[in-house]
Amino acid sequence: MQRYRSLSQCSDHFSATIYSYSVFFMSMDELADALSMNLDDAFPRLVDDVSTRLFWGLRRLTGDAHHAEDLTQEALIRAYRALQTYERQRIRSLKVQPWLWTIALNLGRNHLRDRSRRPTLVASMSEPVDFDPDPPDLAAWQDRLDRLSKSQREAVVLRHVVGLDISEIAVATGRPEGTCKADIHRGLNKLRQIMETENAN
């Protein structure tokens, strides 16, 4: 990340400094605005800002770090290609996070074919991905989440792990807000039940 930023900005050290500070002060609306002004300049900021939540959300939804890493990259690349075709006005009014989640949740496995058309990182050089914060009962949590229905799991993870609000979850999943709310409610109840049963044993 650092390498990419410093190299791409190497001709202009001053702007590189401004740029890395501005990341902390940019809201999602300002980011959409920056993307609409200059996609290529602003896109690395988008990657910096959203990839942590995108990756960890997908990590909890899929239960697999490598798969989550793949899906995160793929969603971001698709997002870039889509933005290249969008009108400026459309980009400016974009709700960046839920829009990205719409892309991420719709990724099929056909993206593996797409990969042969572009450069890929040298496998041995990518770092090991398993640096979980490792809550003591992480595996137990992955188990519990796996026992929810797909729509409940998506709604619960997007709400309470990723931190989207109900209207954003509705956009991301393409389901009405009422349904999302119900999914979260039922999902949390199911998780409580599962944990009560675990405690009883």
Next chain:
Amino acid sequence: MQIEQQLSSLLGDRAPDSISDATALGTGLADGYDFYESPVGKIVVAFNPGGISAVTLAEEDYVSYFGHRFDRALIRAEAPKDWAYLIPQRIEAGSPGRLPVDLRSVTAFQSQVLLEAADIPRGEVRPYGWLARQVGKPGAARAVGSTMARNPVPLIIPCHRVVRSDGHIGAYSLGGPHQKWELLTHEGAEPGRLEDLASHNVRVQSDTSTGVYCFPTCHVIRSSQPGNVVNFASTGKAAQAGNTPCPLCQPS
């Protein structure tokens, strides 16, 4: 602890660094690069989803060369699987073939000149003026010369097969004249013979049995009986002597 709080602790605090590099490569916001062997030693080949974007000598400071010239980052990577296997064979052949080449870094005119140069057969050379004429700008020999100097993908687009209008080998962007000499020798173009002909003011040669005149490296004239070959100082003099231009090397 509340279940909601426990769930929020499942969010890690950073994503793998590889995500930003892989995304930059996949979008083409950064180029990938890898090392290859060539007749002039180890080279660096840069690429993006659109094709090969740059070729430089590995002994040079290729990272800053690339950053300054293309204003994109450069990341160690593997070339797209669809055409990665073509790279070594096209370096050896000295032409792009089906290998995609990204010429966005040059002007439309330069791109046209480079694509024309890509068709010069292996082991043969053509003068700058000839290339200018082929792209419909007979007066643009100098512009052709500077286009060759700015060829982003030497070896794959064979600018080493373009020589000075007086027939001398001339300069070369990938290293220098020494590398150009090496490459032409490797392809069997006999640069020593070319320099010799140039210093004896020979531009074209004709075959007395066919009455056809060629550039000295054209495989047509090179398959003639040595006793039948006549030297000329210009295409005009060859034509005056009743010869017709070769349809393959098109000397005029």
